[in-house]
Amino acid sequence: MSHKLKVGELRESYLTDEDIWRVFTIVLSSKSVKSSTYKYALIKSLIENLYQVNEQYELTYDQLAYSFTKIYWNLIIHHNLDKQNRGMSARVTTILKDAKSKYGIPSDFIFDKIDDAIQVKVVSEVKKTMKEHVFGALYGDTKGIFYAFNHKGEYFRLNPAVHQFMLNYQRLVVNLTNYHMAVMIEELNEVQSINYLLGKVESIARRSSLRPFEQLLLRHFEETCFYCGKILSDIKRETNVDHFIPWSFVQSDHIWNLVLSCKRCNSSKSDKLPERHFLENIIDRNEELNNKTTDQAVRNMMINYKEKKIIMLYDYSIKNGFDAIWTP
Ligand SMILES: [Zn+2]
Structure with a gap:
């Protein structure tokens, strides 16, 4: 199981845009979605940090965990979309809800409004979960060609070709990721207020009878x-x-x-x-x-x-x- 990995080396350094699209398409499609929305949140976190890489195309786990936590805080606590996993409750949901009650943070607080010291504690909890369930899983899904990671040094190194790709097609990649993440969140959080617009758009051209x-x-x-x-x-x-x-x-x-x-x-x-x-x-x-x-x-x-x-x-x-x- 790739999510158990503690280290992942880059398997290939030269990639064409077509190679990268191919892998991306499969990663994003519902066919390869595992049980949770984690990989979408990690891709979103990566995009948020594209301009933060060092000369070696590296990001720290803290940088990624901060974005990841912010995304989930706003989804789970602020927007009350707490189902982020097909099976039992996602670990990140538990961590954030516990923090909310422990520190008495109001539901309408977006992540930025939380006290800095508390933010650091929550991010560090979420980082542990990312080490267990996120970095290795997406590494496996991207066949080890998108990035390398190392739990001990807590660094994450993007393939330069993938970095360049994300800069080139950032808007498309963001839209695709948002769409697929939204479809999954919609499916998991069956509530009246959502109204299933994405599902309607997806099947609007379908014939009623064959x-x-x-x-x-x-x-x-x-x-x-x-x-x-x-x-x-x-x-x-x-x-x-x-x-x-x-x-x-x-x-x-x-x-x-x-x-x-x-x-x-x-x-x-x-x-x-x-x-x-x-x-x-x-x-x-x-x-x-x-x-x-x-x-x-x-x-x-x-x-x-x-x-x-x-x-x-x-x-x-x-x-x-x-x-x-x-x-x-
Ligand atoms: Zn048959």
Whole structure:
């Protein structure tokens, strides 16, 4: 488990922007989110300290812990968003709530207003948690190529290429981090006042029903599950229409990306990619669909289809963080 590490060396020094985007995309995506919002808070802390690095691109744990504590204080105490972990309560929530009651700090105080001496004590508590759960975890998620860290010397050294990248794309990186952190906080803190705007924006373009596609596919193909081959019976409403490449990546419904599947495969696949050999099967299926030239509706829907498009989509979705592969 990488979060148990006490030291992490930089694994690679030369990185292109594309290499860094690749890792970033995966780190930020919900696919690699562990149980808490910690890594987002660490990325935000890093960005806040981009201009504080020394000649060796180093930051101290104290610098990062200060930003990290401030972020969480304002979220947890000031905004009352205290659920920051999927399982039990995040350690940082406990530390901050304890400090609030111990020192009698009012809830409406933002972190800057707290007495300096108390700030130092709270930051030092939070720093211990960061050593246990944060530095090593993000190091693992970034495959050891973003930064080195050392618990004993309490220093954190950024890969110069990553530092340069963050300066170049700071605004984008901030927006992406904020978005993903907000989605997770929204999911964890189910309260009326939030109103789930992010979820609404995310799915606003989704179709309400794929029924017309289902009927079209049923007109031309046997009623079997594309993945497991099970015969689908209409009586139990077993027939589902599945996006071969997940909707959350393609964000559209093309007939050449839709297959009939059983309920079980559809729900266990969820928004994962099917194993690569299914790509050949869907290419064959689409070839058949292409040959249904007498069906005007099908012809219209296949007009811009090319075999290479679905292969490209498959490969791009992996590059974009859809790297969990599913088998029935
Ligand atoms: Zn199935």
